[in-house]
Amino acid sequence: DEDLRSFERVDMVFVIDITGSMQDEIQAIHNAISLYAQDFMGTEHRFALLLYPAPPNSAPVNNCNQLPYYNMSGGLVDVNNFLALLVQVLNNGLECSDEPSYDVLYDLANPQDPAQIGWRGNAYPYVFIFGDEMAQTWRNLSEADVAQRTQTCNGIGGCPCTPPDCDQITQNFEVHCFVDSSYNNQYDTICETYDINQITAELLRNIFADVCLP
DSSP: OOOOOOBSSEEEEEEEEOSGGGGGTHHHHHHHHHHHHGGGTTSSOEEEEEEESOOGGGSOOSOOOSOSOEETTSSOBOHHHHHHHHHHHHHSOOOOOOOOHHHHHHHHTOTTOTTOOOOOTTSEEEEEEEOOSOOOOSSOOOHHHHHHHHTOOTTSTTOSBOTTTSSSOBOOOEEEEEEOGGGGGGTTTTSEEEEGGGOOHHHHHHHTTTBOOO
16 A cells, blocks of 8 residues: 555666775675575566676676676576676676776666667666775766766666556666765765665665565
8 A cells, every 4th residue: 555666577787896896895795686686586577787897808807998898698688697697707807997887877877778788668777886986987977977867767678667567657767876885975866875885685675675576
């Protein structure tokens, strides 16, 4: 009897900073996402995995090239394929350079889909980004530039969500940023912010309370 949205199909993009400073956090991120994603076995929800900055040779190894991000999953995949890719991020090198978090968020909020996610027209878009450094850009983007893009997801996948799929027209872009709490003010107009050092599967479940599970 509460005014809650229930999304039958959701496209979830997880964006992970693979620079050397993430060495301490990557295991906790892997554990939380892996435990959480198992809730989605047998559902129509889909996942994508992006790394930033992009590693060379399209694989997560020790040195990074000059591309702001790499679509490791090649677009949306089911949960089993997503989890297999996530393990590779954990097991390979994390030594990279500056991390252009603003750039990847800017592209993910673009209805033209330059990140090549392949958003489904009948699914609602969610984005999660994980990083422990201050916000950075290789394109001279500002927080205001990115925030203007993320104010609405209208035109991205199944957004806006309209009745009867949603109780009312819904076009909020669900962007959730897990960052060092000292940098919250560099993201708080773009997304909901969380302390990267406090990530757990239960926290992810609370964020996704609207999403239909078996």
